[in-house]
Amino acid sequence: MKSNGGSEAAKRRAGEAAAEAVEDGDVVGLGTGSTAAHAIRVLGRAVDAGLDVTGIPTSHQSRQVAREAGIPLVTLADATPDLAIDGADQFCGDDGGPFHLVKGGGAAHAREKVVDTAADRLLVVADPSKRTDSLDHPVPVEVLPDAAPVVEARLADLGGDPTLRAAERKDGPVVTDNGNLVLDCAFGSIADPAALAADLSALAGVVEHGLFVDCTAAVYVGREDSVDVLERTDE
Numbered sequence: 001m002k003s004n005g006g007s008e009a010a011k012r013r014a015g016e017a018a019a020e021a022v023e024d025g026d027v028v029g030l031g032t033g034s035t036a037a038h039a040i041r042v043l044g045r046a047v048d049a050g051l052d053v054t055g056i057p058t059s060h061q062s063r064q065v066a067r068e069a070g071i072p073l074v075t076l077a078d079a080t081p082d083l084a085i086d087g088a089d090q091f092c093g094d095d096g097g098p099f100h101l102v103k104g105g106g107a108a109h110a111r112e113k114v115v116d117t118a119a120d121r122l123l124v125v126a127d128p129s130k131r132t133d134s135l136d137h138p139v140p141v142e143v144l145p146d147a148a149p150v151v152e153a154r155l156a157d158l159g160g161d162p163t164l165r166a167a168e169r170k171d172g173p174v175v176t177d178n179g180n181l182v183l184d185c186a187f188g189s190i191a192d193p194a195a196l197a198a199d200l201s202a203l204a205g206v207v208e209h210g211l212f213v214d215c216t217a218a219v220y221v222g223r224e225d226s227v228d229v230l231e232r233t234d235e
């Protein structure tokens with residue numbers, strides 16, 4: 001499984017703490033990545049112990065981890081998630097929020113955004129290396145394969161520097177779970193995530209981008225021996 005190199009102990013603590021927010025009878029959106037996988041495994045142990053939880057996976061990876069953990073799975077056609085637990089490649093925001101994220105390091109951001117925003121609450125799990133004052137991580141942009149050259153040009157018009165994501169153990173590009181390609185687009189420091197998100201969403205051929213703007217209810221930041229919970233409060 002892809003890992004960003006953050007401490008596994010910190011990721012595990014974040015996952016464990018977020019999983020504690022799940023209640024009997026909940027339908028849970030199951031995020032993708034190495035941090036969310038810790039939460040899924042904890043939920044699997046809770047299911048073994050008798051908790052009634054149903055999961056909605058966000059990728060082939062999270063489906064596989066959930067199956068191995070023994071979590072019953074459904075789709076968005078069957079149920080609406082009460083909450084979702086998902087990782088992030090980078091986040092900004094202080095306690096009180098709003099929180100903005102960059103996601104899609106595992107190319108799962110399109111399905112993640114559908115499931116995470118369908119949930120009543122999105123709980124993000126992360127280690128401290130993901131936190132920043134201002135987002136500057138390249139934004140993954142999932143594109144229809146035929147549209148990639150056109151979208152690349154439009155991203156450059158927006159001031160971005162796009163790179164087609166290459167596969168690591170396959171010749172050629174990464175192909176997403178949805179059969180599309182990914183352009184990782186560097187924009188430098190992103191002053192207005194909402195405006196950039198709107199610009200990216202407006203491009204023909206873009207299936208989804210990895211900016212998640214103010215849709216997070218809480219961020220669980222795991223450390224070696226503790227967890228900070230940052231919560232979005234209503235103004």
Ligand SMILES: O=C[C@H](O)[C@H](O)[C@H](O)COP(=O)(O)O
Pocket residue numbers: 002003004031032033034035036086087088089103104105106107108109112
């Ligand atoms: O596409 C992948 C997802 O957005 C992940 O949630 C994100 O890349 C964080 O993954 P990790 O917890 O492994 O750093």
